Amino acid sequence: MPDTGPPPFPDDIPTVPLAVIDYGLIQRRDSFEIDRLWDAATQLGFWYLKNHGCENEADGMFAVGAETMGLPLNEKMNFTQGTTGNTFGYRSSGSTAVDASGTPGPMEGIGVSKDDALAWPRVVRRTYPSTVDARMESSIIPFVRRSVEINNTLINVFNDKLGLPTGTLAQKHAAHMLSGSEARCLRAPPNQNLSDIKISLGAHTDYGSLSILHHRVIGGLQVLLPGSEEWRYVKPIPRHAICNIGDALCIFSAGILRSGMHRVIPPPQNQAAYERWSVIFFTRPGDDVLLEALSSHSAIILEAVEKEKPGKFDTGSTAGEWLARRVKYRFVSERKGPETWLAAGGTEHATI
Ligand SMILES: O=C(O)CCC(=O)C(=O)O
Ligand SMILES: [Fe+2]
Numbered sequence: 557m558p559d560t561g562p563p564p565f566p567d568d569i570p571t572v573p574l575a576v577i578d579y580g581l582i583q584r585r586d587s588f589e590i591d592r593l594w595d596a597a598t599q600l601g602f603w604y605l606k607n608h609g610c611e612n613e614a615d616g617m618f619a620v621g622a623e624t625m626g627l628p629l630n631e632k633m634n635f636t637q638g639t640t641g642n643t644f645g646y647r648s649s650g651s652t653a654v655d656a657s658g659t660p661g662p663m664e665g666i667g668v669s670k671d672d673a674l675a676w677p678r679v680v681r682r683t684y685p686s687t688v689d690a691r692m693e694s695s696i697i698p699f700v701r702r703s704v705e706i707n708n709t710l711i712n713v714f715n716d717k718l719g720l721p722t723g724t725l726a727q728k729h730a731a732h733m734l735s736g737s738e739a740r741c742l743r744a745p746p747n748q749n750l751s752d753i754k755i756s757l758g759a760h761t762d763y764g765s766l767s768i769l770h771h772r773v774i775g776g777l778q779v780l781l782p783g784s785e786e787w788r789y790v791k792p793i794p795r796h797a798i799c800n801i802g803d804a805l806c807i808f809s810a811g812i813l814r815s816g817m818h819r820v821i822p823p824p825q826n827q828a829a830y831e832r833w834s835v836i837f838f839t840r841p842g843d844d845v846l847l848e849a850l851s852s853h854s855a856i857i858l859e860a861v862e863k864e865k866p867g868k869f870d871t872g873s874t875a876g877e878w879l880a881r882r883v884k885y886r887f888v889s890e891r892k893g894p895e896t897w898l899a900a901g902g903t904e905h906a907t908i
Pocket of ligand 2: 760761762818
């Protein structure tokens with residue numbers, strides 16, 4: 557029988573109704589679409605993005621992922637991230653915990669630093685497997701460039717809506733600053749069964765500012781509905797990216813922009829027999845940027861700060877430190893007890 561590929565995402569399970577934002581309209585500064593984006597970013601913190609023009613570049617990144625994960629394990633292990641809190645390089649299946657009991661998660665992945673991609677062939681952060689080098693010019697650099705452009709457009713919209721002086725948020729993400737921004741491809745193995753593997757990637761908020769996810773037909777991402785205990789799948793829609801706000805934008809905006817909790821579980825129903833791939837661009841502020849509410853630059857942010865406990869958004873952390881702490885304490889090898897899981901927390905906690 558010919559292989560007909562994976563079955564479609566089922567239409568009889570509850571999913572989260574994300575707004576579909578048209579990137580073309582945002583670029584043209586359509587005020588109605590900007591208001592829809594703002595509502596999505598401040599209420600759920602997640603939305604679909606269509607017409608983003610990054611479809612072919614994302615395909616190239618899926619190929620980087622497939623070729624890299626196809627390498628022998630010992631070859632991939634020559635390029636591991638280590639456990640110091642760095643996210644660039646190879647992360648092996650079983651190395652990170654998915655819950656407070658330290659259960660190891662099954663996903664593996666490769667992360668490529670934005671700094672290495674933009675400086676290529678100069679090495680700024682680290683070296684990568686041969687499969688990454690081979691596609692740096694054809695696939696990774698175009699993906700990074702396009703993702704940075706999309707990010708800048710969206711961040712400038714948020715900047716203006718927050719009443720910040722023009723370019724304030726852009727300066728915190730300027731391309732010349734070393735940052736944790738990266739292109740990543742993740743793979744979850746097939747034949748996961750909800751009765752034995754419950755979680756592929758533990759519940760978390762993202763560490764940086766904005767994440768742009770590309771999926772194919774296979775689901776698995778779930779979002780926690782605000783103010784509830786209910787997790788809902790996000791349905792993959794062809795050529796639609798899924799964007800979400802991360803902790804840094806949440807902190808800069810004193811919680812006005814929402815960093816939503818999410819996780820990855822096995823794909824629903826008979827999709828679970830298939831491996832699942834995702835490609836993501838994470839935008840993170842420059843490593844040396846202090847994570848604090850930008851209340852001295854915006855009356856709207858100041859008002860939000862004044863409604864909260866004093867100091868709630870004073871993390872005393874730079875973006876680089878914030879990322880390293882959160883990443884490090886997810887590694888199984890760093891685990892001492894449930895407190896290690898808590899130490900990996902972000903803005904989901906009452907005090908941040
Ligand atoms: O694979 C996905 O859909 C989401 C991955 C994710 O949330 C992450 O890597 O932070
Ligand atoms: Fe995430």
